Amino acid sequence: MERTARTDRRQALGAVLRDVVAECGPSLRVLSGQAERRAYETDALTVHRVLPGLVLLPADRSQVAPIVRACVRHGVPYVARGAGTGLSGGALPAESGVVIALAKLNRILDVDPDRRVAIVEPGATNLSISAAAGEYGLYYAPDPSSQVVCTIGGNVAENSGGAHCLKYGFTSHHVLAVETVLPDGGTAVLGSDDIEAPCYDAPGYDLRGVFVGAEGTCGVATRIAVRLLRRPEAVRTLVADFPDVPSACETVSAVIAAGIVPAAIEMMDNLAIRACEDAVHAGYDRQAAASLIIELDGPAEECAEQFEQVSTLCSEHACTRLRIARDAAERAAIWAGRKAAFAAMGRLSPEFLLQDGVVPRTRLAEALAGIADLSAAAGLRVANVFHAGDGNLHPLVLYREADGQGPTAEALAADIAELCVALGGSLSGEHGIGVDKACSMPKMFSPADLTAMDRLRAAFDPSGLCNPGKVFPTPALCGEARAGAYQPHPLEETGKIQRW
Amino acid sequence: MVGASSSASHADGGPSAAQGTSADGAGAPEPPAGPRSITPTTLKDLRDAVSTVGAVLIRGTGTATTWGAPVRDARTTVSLAGMDRVLDHRPADMTVHVQGGIRLDVLQSELAARGQWLPYDPARSEATIGGLLATGDAGPRRLAYGSLRELVIGATMVFPDGAIAKSGGHVIKNVAGYDLAKLCHGSLGTLGVVAELVLRVHPLPQTSRTVMVRDVNTALAQKLTWALTRSAIEPTAVEWCEPEQVLAVRFDGTADGAAARAAAARSMLTGSLAELDAGEAHSFWESHAARVVAEPGDTVLRAATRPGIDPGLVGALSAFADRAGVKALLTCSPATGAYTVRVTGADAKAHAELVKNWRTSVEAVGGFVMLRRRRPGVDAMVESWGRAPGSVEVMRRVKGNFDPENRFAPGRFAPWF
Numbered sequence: 001m002e003r004t005a006r007t008d009r010r011q012a013l014g015a016v017l018r019d020v021v022a023e024c025g026p027s028l029r030v031l032s033g034q035a036e037r038r039a040y041e042t043d044a045l046t047v048h049r050v051l052p053g054l055v056l057l058p059a060d061r062s063q064v065a066p067i068v069r070a071c072v073r074h075g076v077p078y079v080a081r082g083a084g085t086g087l088s089g090g091a092l093p094a095e096s097g098v099v100i101a102l103a104k105l106n107r108i109l110d111v112d113p114d115r116r117v118a119i120v121e122p123g124a125t126n127l128s129i130s131a132a133a134g135e136y137g138l139y140y141a142p143d144p145s146s147q148v149v150c151t152i153g154g155n156v157a158e159n160s161g162g163a164h165c166l167k168y169g170f171t172s173h174h175v176l177a178v179e180t181v182l183p184d185g186g187t188a189v190l191g192s193d194d195i196e197a198p199c200y201d202a203p204g205y206d207l208r209g210v211f212v213g214a215e216g217t218c219g220v221a222t223r224i225a226v227r228l229l230r231r232p233e234a235v236r237t238l239v240a241d242f243p244d245v246p247s248a249c250e251t252v253s254a255v256i257a258a259g260i261v262p263a264a265i266e267m268m269d270n271l272a273i274r275a276c277e278d279a280v281h282a283g284y285d286r287q288a289a290a291s292l293i294i295e296l297d298g299p300a301e302e303c304a305e306q307f308e309q310v311s312t313l314c315s316e317h318a319c320t321r322l323r324i325a326r327d328a329a330e331r332a333a334i335w336a337g338r339k340a341a342f343a344a345m346g347r348l349s350p351e352f353l354l355q356d357g358v359v360p361r362t363r364l365a366e367a368l369a370g371i372a373d374l375s376a377a378a379g380l381r382v383a384n385v386f387h388a389g390d391g392n393l394h395p396l397v398l399y400r401e402a403d404g405q406g407p408t409a410e411a412l413a414a415d416i417a418e419l420c421v422a423l424g425g426s427l428s429g430e431h432g433i434g435v436d437k438a439c440s441m442p443k444m445f446s447p448a449d450l451t452a453m454d455r456l457r458a459a460f461d462p463s464g465l466c467n468p469g470k471v472f473p474t475p476a477l478c479g480e481a482r483a484g485a486y487q488p489h490p491l492e493e494t495g496k497i498q499r500w
Numbered sequence: 501m502v503g504a505s506s507s508a509s510h511a512d513g514g515p516s517a518a519q520g521t522s523a524d525g526a527g528a529p530e531p532p533a534g535p536r537s538i539t540p541t542t543l544k545d546l547r548d549a550v551s552t553v554g555a556v557l558i559r560g561t562g563t564a565t566t567w568g569a570p571v572r573d574a575r576t577t578v579s580l581a582g583m584d585r586v587l588d589h590r591p592a593d594m595t596v597h598v599q600g601g602i603r604l605d606v607l608q609s610e611l612a613a614r615g616q617w618l619p620y621d622p623a624r625s626e627a628t629i630g631g632l633l634a635t636g637d638a639g640p641r642r643l644a645y646g647s648l649r650e651l652v653i654g655a656t657m658v659f660p661d662g663a664i665a666k667s668g669g670h671v672i673k674n675v676a677g678y679d680l681a682k683l684c685h686g687s688l689g690t691l692g693v694v695a696e697l698v699l700r701v702h703p704l705p706q707t708s709r710t711v712m713v714r715d716v717n718t719a720l721a722q723k724l725t726w727a728l729t730r731s732a733i734e735p736t737a738v739e740w741c742e743p744e745q746v747l748a749v750r751f752d753g754t755a756d757g758a759a760a761r762a763a764a765a766r767s768m769l770t771g772s773l774a775e776l777d778a779g780e781a782h783s784f785w786e787s788h789a790a791r792v793v794a795e796p797g798d799t800v801l802r803a804a805t806r807p808g809i810d811p812g813l814v815g816a817l818s819a820f821a822d823r824a825g826v827k828a829l830l831t832c833s834p835a836t837g838a839y840t841v842r843v844t845g846a847d848a849k850a851h852a853e854l855v856k857n858w859r860t861s862v863e864a865v866g867g868f869v870m871l872r873r874r875r876p877g878v879d880a881m882v883e884s885w886g887r888a889p890g891s892v893e894v895m896r897r898v899k900g901n902f903d904p905e906n907r908f909a910p911g912r913f914a915p916w917f
Binding site for chain 2: 115117160170172182194203210232253257301359360430431432437451
C-alpha cells in the first residue's frame, strides 16, 4: 500500500516535470538530485525538515503559472520560497511536493519617486528596495532584522515587521498590490488591476490584505507594488542602559504615555547584550541588565523636541548610562549590534530556538518575569532581544542538541508562546505560524475562529495544494499518526499543545 | 436583549417597525410585507438575529445604505444601534476595544478625553465604526495614517450561519492566523456583521494647520503635490477641489513642529496662498466633508486610480458634465489617487450619462468607479459598479463560502455577484 502511494507520488512528480519543462523550456532550472534538494528541506528553523520531491527555479515570472497549473493538474502540493529566513517552518516543503524557489526573480522593476511606489519581483531582498529607492530619498519602511537577505515575497507571505513598524506599520500597510498566481493556476492582481499602476482603493473585499500574512497559502506572488516613504528630515538614536528589566519596561510605557511614538524601541537583556557586543562591538555596556535602543525620526523640530523628552524620561527611570549617537556611523553601529543578535547567539550556544510571541506592551515586565521562571524550570537559558514598542518578544531558547536538550527546548519555546497568549497577546508578531506553532493555534483561536479562517483559505485554494499543512493544526502535524493507531506528539503529551 | 419593537429600530426608510423576531421556518405563513428591524444589544442576540431566513441588511447609522448596488428584498434589517459601547480602552497600549455600532464621533470624543484619537477622518463622522470598515471609507488624512484597514488590529464577526469568529487581537503586531477584518474591509455587509473591533489609537496631535493655495489648475496641482510628496515636511493630507481649484495641505503635529512644516510648505508652494486660522480651517474641512457626503437627489461617484491628478480625467469630467448639463463638484486626494464627484442638477438620465462616460475614461487608465449615491432613476440606466476586477472569481468564492444562501445584502455587488 505504502509502496503504491510512493510510486503514485513519483509518477505525479514526473508528470509535473515533463509538463513544466515542455512549457517553460530550458531556462527553468530544475533541481532533482537528492543533494540539491536537501538545501531546500528547511527554512532557518532547522528542527523541521522535509525533503522536497522537486525544486524548480523560474528564470522568469511567466514560468510560475505553468508550474502551479502542472502541480494542480497532477495533484502535487507546492510551496513558494524566498530566502528561507522565515523561522516558523512556513516554507517547509510538503513531502514529495514541489518547491518553487523565487530567488532568481529578484529585480526592482520600477521606482516612481513622485507616486512613491516601487514595483518589485518577489525574490528582491528587503534591503535592495530601500537601496534602489534611496537614490530618490525614499525607502521601504518594514525592516526585518534579516533584511539583508530576506525577500519581499517572503515578507508579504508572513506580513513581516521589524524595528520600525511601531511607527510606520507592517508589510500589509505598505503593499499596494500583489500580482499573484492563484492556487488554481489563474492570475490576478490583488488590490488593483494593473500592477504597474497600482491604486489604493480596489473595490470589493480586501483580498490584498488577506494575501499579505497568509503564509503563502493563498497563491504565489510574482510582482509586488510597495509604498515608499520619504526619508525623514531628522533621525535621533540613543541607547539607554538600565539596572534591571522592569525599569527598562517602565521607560517604554512612559515614553508612550507621553504621547510620543518613536520610530523604534528595541530592548535587549543582559545575555543578548553580551552576545551582540562580543560579536559586533557596537559599544553596548556588557554590565547592563537591560538596554533600550530608542530612535525618533521625522521633521527636525518635532524630532528634537521629543528626543529631549525621551532622554529625560530615561533618566527619570533609573537609566545608568545614556549614549546618544553623534552621527550616522554611530547610529549604524548601534543597529548593526541589534540586527546581528540572532547570529550572535552562536557565541552562547550551539543551537537556539527563536520564539516570536507578542504581549500588550504594558505586560512586558510580567512576560519577561514569566519567561525567566519557565527558563529556570526547564534548566535552559533564554536570551531576550525584542521590539519593545509593540510588545513583540523574541526569546532565544539556548540548548545543546548533543546533550539531548532539543525536546526540552521545543517545549519551553511552546510554553513561552502560549504564555504570550495567556497575557492577552499573540503567538506570532512577524514570523508566522508555519508548522512550528500550528498546534498552538487552538490556544489562541476557537474552533469557530479556525473554521472561518479555513473557509477563507478554501476560497483561494479549493484543492488544498498550495502550501498545505501550514497555519492550521492538522492531525498529522499535531499528533495523530498518518495511518494506524493514534500517537500523541511529544508536546501534546506534556500538555503544551492540543489537537483540534 | 433584542429590541424588536423599539423605536430606535426603524429600518432605513422602512414603514416602521418591527415585525417580530421569530424565525420564518418552512411551512410558516408568508412574512408580512416590509422589512422587520432587530436591534440586538449582545453578541448572542446579534447571532440569533442574523440566524434567520431571508435577506438581511446590516445597518449602522444608515449613512451608507446607498453605497454600491441596491440590496434586493431585505426582509430583516439588523441594526447595530444597540451595540455602541467602548468595551476597553487601554491608553498605555494604544488600543481600544469597541462594539461595531459605536459612532466614530462618539469614539473620538471618548478617546480625546484621554489624549488620544483614531487618526481617521472619513467625511461621515456620525457613521459607525463597523459600517466604516464595511464601506472601506477613508478621508484626506489617509495619506499619513492609512485607512481603517491599517488601524484595525482585531475583530469579532458574526457570519450568516451564526458562527461567531474573531481574528487578530489586542496587540498591534500580530500575524497569527488570517486577517478576517481585512476581508470585511469594503465588503459592504455581504459577508458578516462586524460586531466588535480592536483599534490601534494614537496620541492626539497638539495642533493641526492648513495651508491653502488658490487658483491651482490640474497641472499645477499635480506639480505641487509631487513637490510635497518629494519633500520631508510630511503633510497629513493634500486635497484638491474642482471647480474652485484650491489645494489644501494639512499638517498635524506638535505646536512648533506643525508651524515649522506649514511655514516650509508656504515657502515651497507657489501662487496665491495663505495659512488658514483655526476657524477657517475647521470650516473648510467641514465643507469638504459635506461635499463628499452630498445630499439626497445627488449622484456621488468614487473613483480609485493610481496616485495623481490625471488631467485627462479631470478634463473629461468637466466636458461630460457640460454635455450632460449637470454640475460636477470634484474633491481629489492626489497623493492616493482617490476622486469623489458630487453630481447635481438636471435629471437622472443626465446623471447616468455622466457616470457611464466618465467611468469609461477612468477604466481606460486602470481605475474603478463605484456609485455611492444616485438620483432616483439612475439605477435603471447604469450599473453601480463598472468592470469587475480580475480577482472577482475569488471574491465570488469567498462570498459563497461564507454566505452560501446569499442572504447578506444580496445584490450589493451586482452585477459581479
